[in-house]
Amino acid sequence: MSATALIRPWTAPARQRAFLNAAAIGVPLAISAGVVAWRLAGIGAAIAAIAIGLTLSLLVALRLAARFDLNWLIRTLDARRPDMEDSAALLFADEASLGPLQRLQRARLTARIDAETPDQLAPDWHRRSIALTAIAALIIVALALLWPRPGQGPPTLAPASEGVAATPGIPRLVAQNLRILPPAYTGLPVRDSQSLDARVPHGSRLEWTLRFDPQASLPRLLMLGGQPRALRRDGPDWIASRTADAAFLYRVDPATGRGPTPPLHRIDAIADAVPQVKALSPKASLSMVTRGQRSWSPAFAATDDYGVAASARLRITLAIGEGENVTFTEREIAVSGSGPARDRRFAPRLDFGALGFGPGSDMVVQLIVRDNRSPAPQEARSPSLILRWPSAQQPEGSGLEGMVNTVLPAYFRSQRQIIIDAEALLKQKSRLSADRYLARSASIGTDQQILRGRYSQFLGGEESAQPQLPTADAETHHDGDGHDHGPPRQPAPGFGVAEDVLADYGHPHDDSASSSLDPETRAILKNAVDEMWQSEVHLRQGHPDLALPFAYRALRFIKEVQQATRIFLSRVGPELPPIDPSRRMTGKREGAASRTLAVAPIERGDGPAAAAWRALGDGPGAIRGPIALDALDRWVRSEAARLPDPLALSGALDAVRRDPDCGPCRAKLRGLLWTAMERPPARPARRAAPDANGTRYLRAIEGAAP
Template sequence: MSAGDLPTRWTAPAKRRVMADSLALALPLIIATAAIGWRLFGIVAAVVIVVIGSAIALFFARHRAARYDQRWLVRALDAIRPDLEDSADLLFADPAMLGLLERLQQARLADRIDGDSPQSLRPDWSRRLILILWIAGLIMIGLVLFWPRPGHGPPTLAPSTEALPATPGIPRLVAQNLRIIPPAYTGLPPRDSASLDARAPVGSRIEWTLRFDPQATVPAIQPIGGARLGLRRDGANWIASRTLDASFLYRVDPASGRGPTPPLHRIDAIADSPPQVRAISPAASLTMVTAGQRSWTPVFTATDDYGVAATARLRITLALGEGENVTFSEREIALSGSGPARDRRFTPRLDFSALGFGAGGDMVVQLIVRDTRQPVANEVRGPSLILRWPSPKQPESSGLQGMVNTTLPAYFRSQRQIIIDAETLIRQKRGLAADRYLTRSASIGGDQQILRGRYSQFLGGEEEETPESPTADGEQHSDDDGHDHGGPPRQNAPGFGAPEDVLADFGHPHDDSPASSLDPETRAILKQAVDEMWQSELQLKQGHPDLALPFAYRALRFIKEVQQATRIFLSRVGPELPPIDASRRMTGKREGLSSRVLAIAPVEGRDGPAAAAWRALGDGPGAIRGPIALDALDRWPRAQAAHLPDPLALSGAIDAVRRDPACLPCRAKLRALLWTAMARPPAHLARRRPADAGGARYLGAMGGGTP
């Protein structure tokens, strides 16, 4: 064996023994600490403690094993191997650096060292310390497991806080405990409360443990406006439980109505709030695709009072295409969130090629999350984010984000397409035959004719076959000119620009055309655009696209001005009254006639019982000094609970007045609560203040009297 391999072979067993010994010492401490963390903070804390403790133990074990190196090996061999003659360091020296006698001694030592095993150099186990630590760890784990946690085991009763006077032979409450066991989805531990008033999540299990002196016979818990809840005896204590589904007021009645009236207690139910979803990135709802971008990673965050589900759904809507060729597709993908349960973050990576997203399309994403509520989870849809990939054929509109105009912009794009086609034809002229060149030019002219006809409808034109010659008489048409107008305007066959045919589907074109929605200035500009289109069409059909381009460009400029017009007027629409039956006029017949006067239904206010009780409790003419009929008022807070700031406080005040009608503070408190609970009356015209001395003199002078 070479001198380089010798230290590794002789030190490895010692290092392994030291690392195992260190881990055996640390393991009971890690387990005991994890048990304490689990008891106090839950399973997550226990796992974290185990991970961190194991990492620390492994670090110190490696640090401790690192001391068993070549220097340690030389000292150990010299100490336990007399046959090495205190020359163990020669075993690891380079022969080239040694003299003749030293090389001879090295060879002798190399033959002698194989007479023993490397296992003999391993240090002993720390048996005594390991035993002590394991015993201490097991004792600590046992204490943690068997020590009663809050909300588990027999409760510890606290002295009663009702402070009722003792009446001979009448039981009264002397000790109490209220245990609240929240639903499992909240992750909250059970807890004991020394007070009988509490706040708890909806769905919690409420358990009362009560003790009476003298011992009660049929005690009960009496909710205000609810069914009586009986108690069952358990030794010296009485126990009752119910599931909390809504807030309520109650009394502990130890003697079935005998003795002094116990005070009211309240349990407030805390409703589970739905998750809150926010878009972190991008900040704007509309984002444009950048050059070279091939994926998109929006970032959402979802928060909840108890916890958001670990998985969510991302709804992806794709809109691809332009004009009437837009296709929509929708899909949902599952996402896994990161971070703590109450504040999760979702960062999906959306690959354009995998989704089929391309130029000229929109991608709309929306995150759908749920919380951990049981049995029915709250589901919330987050804000929508839009990623837009502008089409290379047309620049993106900068002023109409999120708004699609389906009329004039389509015409604008069509006229631009005619210019593009004409320029393309001019560039291809050398490679085309004369008849082919003329045919394609005439085809573009036909498109220009169809487009000109569409715009002419905005000017009230019925048909745009050929323009009037300059020498035409300019015959004018009117509704009563005595000749046939030929019925509704003939619609062009479907073809270029067909989606815009709906603009002239209804009405006579003389005065009900879309031109009635244009102001005179815009109408004049549009007329110039149509004239330029006619000149462009004329040159295209004659086979001269180069001569048609100037007219087409001018038409495009005029159309752009029309598109950017700021004033649009709508035609007036009068009332559509039924036709008058002339045969019934002047006959005096009234058969079939009925009154058209609509009955005025009074508005029913929701504060009727409350307003009546408020007046009865006051000092006005309608005040009642004695007992007040509170039956209707007792039902009012429960029916209007959604509109009241604190319906339980109002129910408690009603109960206090019912039990002691002569209690003036109770009546005053109830009247104050009724005033805050009733709807605020609508504003009315304020009465004019009477004139002061200066105003009286002025009015007297105006009336001719003596100031």
């Protein structure tokens, strides 16, 4: 029997028993930890706690089982089996290294070892430890299930701090608690606040638990500027609830208007912020396809105060083609994010083949994410990222064989850009070889040709070809000259009629785009096209310095055409009433009204605030006693959207209304009004009066005696 065949069956029962002992102790503890985490932080924390607990239990069990190896087996056989005669190590030794007596002893031990089974060497069950662990786990689970969650069960009231003196027979607030239940989408736990002032998420449910001494009969929550809210009795306590759909001020009135006025409390409703999306890579908004690239993985980061949805939409716009033959396709695909909910990462992989993206195309991507607000989640869009795949370079067929020219799209060209390129080429002339300089100049000439062709279409297309020399034959129309001649015309019955001659031997151009231009504008545009032709000729010959004057004149003519077009369009306006010629030269002025416009004062929106500010001050318009604040109250409500802190202003206004003689209250309201009123427009500062030296200098330059 080999040593390996003997070790495995004798150690396997012991390892299994040790593994089960450790698992029986660790699994209940992991489950109890998961239940506690579920009660404290929800199902996600429970799953994480159970997973961590089971992993630790497995690692400990495997480590304990690994202790039962060959050394343990030899020690155990020698300790428990007297018939092994302290020679159990011979059973697992290499036979070649044994002497004759050792081999004889090994044969005797091999015959004796089968007298017992391997199960007798396994350790005992840890019944006491397993029982104690199970009992402890059950107690923990029971306490976790029976223990109320934060915000459940009756709240613990805190002593009230209203600062109101006790009046015999008048109830006053002695204990308080404010429970805040945020909306589910925020993921925030329910919490109890010992203060009646709080900042809560918008849409939270508020529950007040109040206690009065002596017991109140009909306490209320007085909403400043709103309807009072009654409280319902629950044993010794009084309870009220409301949804925080907006910020508000309130006070607790325990005695229905009797006794001293309680202080104001403030609830701020914090609105859910819109998600923020930014592009992580690439950093630039425009990037180019590299050689061998077959996919693109733009990366985005989306953050939100309460969490971004796990999935988003990626809008992909493909612009395929060049020049005027561009087709656009748009699609949206769903992408999944990674990372925590408040800071997710989106990195979709876009395969060029699946999208149909190829040379001469642009791909524009934009990520659209939503937050977890319910209902009506908010949406945000990332900046657009553009991936450009330039088209393959093709040879230019303008007589420069072997030269390669990549032509930009037509919408990137302009006459001003041609001038800029020509001037830049002149500055680089000393650093370029003659061939390179000629190629660059010819490339700019090609741009000039394309631009000239685009302007020539407004002249009927006649100027799109190279102009003929004065000595050339007269222009004739024939098939293939680039014009649409229509079907063959049958001979007219008449002879010598001008219209019939034109129809037989020519074709009119009145249906072209040039027919909409007035003769003046057409002539200016014709001059611009001629100057472009001269500029193109010199550029193709490698003389950008000679082409610049023509290019500048072409630009000037184009500007004149644009201005003429604007002047022509501006003349189309409202029709004036007809003039009565019977009243001309008569001197009659009946019915003629004065054309002098009255100077109207500037209407400002903070009139009530300014009036109250003056009344609260120490100037001539100050009022020492009670002030009429109804107009100011209405102004605060109507302008609440633009005021920096309307609640603080309303609270200060209420304090002055209740105690008109309170100096600190008046000063506080006046200070808040100053920050709330519109700022006056800036005026130029007056020049400082000159001093003695300045006066002498001014008199000297005026020619006066010092």
